[in-house]
Amino acid sequence: MESLGRHSYSRKEKSLGVLVSNFLKLYNRDDVDLIGLDDAAGRLGVERRRIYDVVNILESIGLVARRGKNQYSWKGFGEVPRALSELKEQGMQERFGIVPCVTNSEMVLYDEAREESLKLTSDDQENSPSPRLDSKKEKSLWNLAQNFVKLFLCSGADLITLDGATKALLNESQDPLNMRTKVRRLYDIANVFSSMNLIEKTHIPQSRKPAYRWLGSEAISEDQFVAAPASLCDRNEPKKRVFGTEITNFNAKRSKTDCSSKDSKHYGNENTCNENEQQQQCDSKSAVKRLVSSPLAPAGTSKKNNxxxxxxxxxxxxxxxxxxxxxxxxxxxxxxxxxxxxxxxxxxxxxxxxx
DNA sequence: CTTTCCCGCCATACA
DNA sequence: TGTATGGCGGGAAAG
The missing domain is CATH 1.10.287 (Helix Hairpins)
Incomplete structure (x- = not known):
């Protein structure tokens, strides 16, 4: 019904946060081990590009690990604490605690002597192949995400603003242009982390400035269980990938890897992908819903069933x-x-x- | 207006 | 070469 209802589009529905939430809901299971990027993209109804974002950020926490081309393996939430403590130690060793950050009050302690945080000790003598391999990784989402959590773990600050984090993580490059980009990334990361309750968005006491507070690695679970009841109710239509985005997204991911060639391809838009979802025990009261969606053509491979x-x-x-x-x-x-x-x-x- | 941040172009890395 | 990966920033929605 709402497929016609034009402006049902909301940015929130497509946020990285909900994507991650769905991602976790889908893969946070004991019997899950390997995660195929194509599979994930298809199941979640997003472009492959977004999966990279999600996976990179999750990897920084140890939730998943790169297994190889197109493949990630699911580590559990059980791995998170370990990864976090490791990050903390790493961060402590570096200058991470002392940087422009926010205290409980609201003051923004300007920078400080973070100059020689350089790797004087581990200068070169590393990767033989490419000299600039380092710079590549430094800018990665993965790295940024790790540094972001290090900030929380190492500085005593309770609240951290993305602004502050940006300045702290930006190596002296006060270039406003650079900062813009950095903040964008931090927004992405913050959304992901807050969607799994690793951090929480709040405000700094007096000023209205938005800031994030660290929540332990314990309150993470809960929402991403199988969660059959809730998901069923709003199971109406995917509503992501409404229209307009279609034509441009030509993701020619032929791939098809090898193992499981059971792919329904990305065009998981419209009424195709949702049915048959998984084989969970969610059938408690799902029977009712089932009837409603059948009339439409099974679609299948036709990308343009207009x-x-x-x-x-x-x-x-x-x-x-x-x-x-x-x-x-x-x-x-x-x-x-x-x-x-x-x-x-x-x-x-x-x-x-x-x- | 500013803040948030999705989208997807396209540079790189890789097979 | 083709595919896989993922920086990067335009610009539009949200506030």
Missing amino acids: TGNNHSQRLQDLENISSTHKLQYCNQELFGLLGHYTETWRSWHAEFGRK
Whole structure:
């Protein structure tokens, strides 16, 4: 019904936060080990690019680990504490505690002597291949995410603003242009972390400045369990990938890896992907919903099952129904009673067909 | 207006 | 070469 309702689009529905939430809901299970990027993208109905974002950030916490091309492995939440403590230690060793950050009050302690945090000790003598391999990683989402948590873990600060974090993590490069980009990334990361309750968004006491507070690694769970009940209710339509984005997204991910060639491809938009979801025990009261979505064509591979197709499909259906029923109800009484209805329908049908 | 941040172009890395 | 990965920043929604 709302597929026609034009402006049902909301940015929030497509945020990295909900993506991650769905991602966790999907893979946070004991029996899950390998995660295929294509599979994830397909199941979640997003472009592959977004999966990279999610996975990179999750990896910084140890939730997942790169297994190889197209493959990540699911480590559990059990791994998180370990990873965090490791990060903390790492951060302590570096200058991470002392940087422009926010105290409980609201003051922004300006920078300080963070100059020689350079790797005087571990200068070169590292990766032989590329000299600039380092710079590459420094800018990665993965690295940024780790540094972000280090900030929380190492500085005594309770609240941290993205602004402050940016300045702290930006190596002296006060360039405003650089900062813009950095903040964007931090927003991404913060959204992910807060969606899994690792951090929480608040405000600095007096000023209205938004800031983040660190929550332990314990309150992380809860929401990402199988969660059958809640997910079923709003299971109506995917509503992501409404329209407009279609044409541009040509993700020619042929891939098909090898192991499981069971792919339904990305075009998981529209009414295709949701059905048959998983095989969870969610059928408690799902039966009711099931009926509603069936009328539409099974779609399948056609990427462009536009409205035109639907109409003709609909027509076909009606036609079938009408013929069947005509044979069925040969009772004179009924026929007479419904006569004008069928007549009306017939004329409508004719007109519609003409158009 | 400013803050938040999604989208997807396209540079790199890799096979 | 083709594919996989993921910086990066435009610009639009949200506030």
